[in-house]
Amino acid sequence: MNENLSRWRVFILRLGHRPERDKRITTHVFLVARAFGAHGAFYSGQRDKKVEESVRKVVKLWGGPFTLEFVENWVGKIKQWKKNGGEIIHLTMYGLPLNETIQKIRESNRDKLVIVGGAKVPKIVYELADWNVSITLQPHSEVGALSVFLHELYMGRELTKEFKDAKVKIIPQARGKKVMKN
């Protein structure tokens, strides 16, 4: 399978990054975004060059395309996305269940901006979102929510996605590790 999984594009917007506290969670959000087929990510809060660096290292070694960009004015970014014809999906435990929403989201032709919160998500996010979607009605993890959302959005096709310009590639094994180098 090539890198085109669908007719729309998916980007992630990670809100309110705090370098000390969120470093690893935010990195996992971006790596999950890339591994599960998103085209890139934006983040707000505080800029964190260490997180950017570790994501770029993964893209360089394991392939892309996957872009990462800090945005100061995240409300502006959301509004611009909608103005350009895209739709906004906010993942929140308070939203409508995945199984009631995913098919409509999948079938719309609009590019998708998937918002995952940091600490407390401002009310305006719920209002600007076209879809507030819950992945279980339980508290757990933005990383878990994003991975299951993308997995359902792509209906599992992301699991065998091929990445461009990868320097290394895994050959699946029942036991042990096998890595092919290009």
Place this chain on the structure above:
Amino acid sequence: MNENLSRWRVFILRLGHRPERDKRITTHVFLVARAFGAHGAFYSGQRDKKVEESVRKVVKLWGGPFTLEFVENWVGKIKQWKKNGGEIIHLTMYGLPLNETIQKIRESNRDKLVIVGGAKVPKIVYELADWNVSITLQPHSEVGALSVFLHELYMGRELTKEFKDAKVKIIPQARGKKVMKN
């Protein structure tokens, strides 16, 4: 739906926890385990009462059952699990693809111990595992891998799981938050 999603039980074993570095990732692993239908978790490495406390708080407020236990001798735990008739599933980017393995795992009657690694996973884990399973062949996150694995294992039924003795419960909303208190 009641809390019995299946005829087998699922526990997680999180390896090599380091309190400073892994605090939030390990917490997310446990919260994902609970939210996606696992019955409990074990962890090795260094004991971390803060992580235990935050998971117990979630169980107390949002319901259970979900147990959490530190194990010193994790190799002993794995061997005992197998001796008791259970099977071992190790989530690793080097393993066999999810779609080639999940059906057999789902259909076996054996209780499942799902291992997620910390830093470097010792070779013995690959050898003791009945299944080394990859969730994409890309580097990403143990939190993402576990959530998609459990989601596929339960075929999405975990999304509407009811928890016992929950003090609060979310009523899904298209916009905003609605929480019911018991």
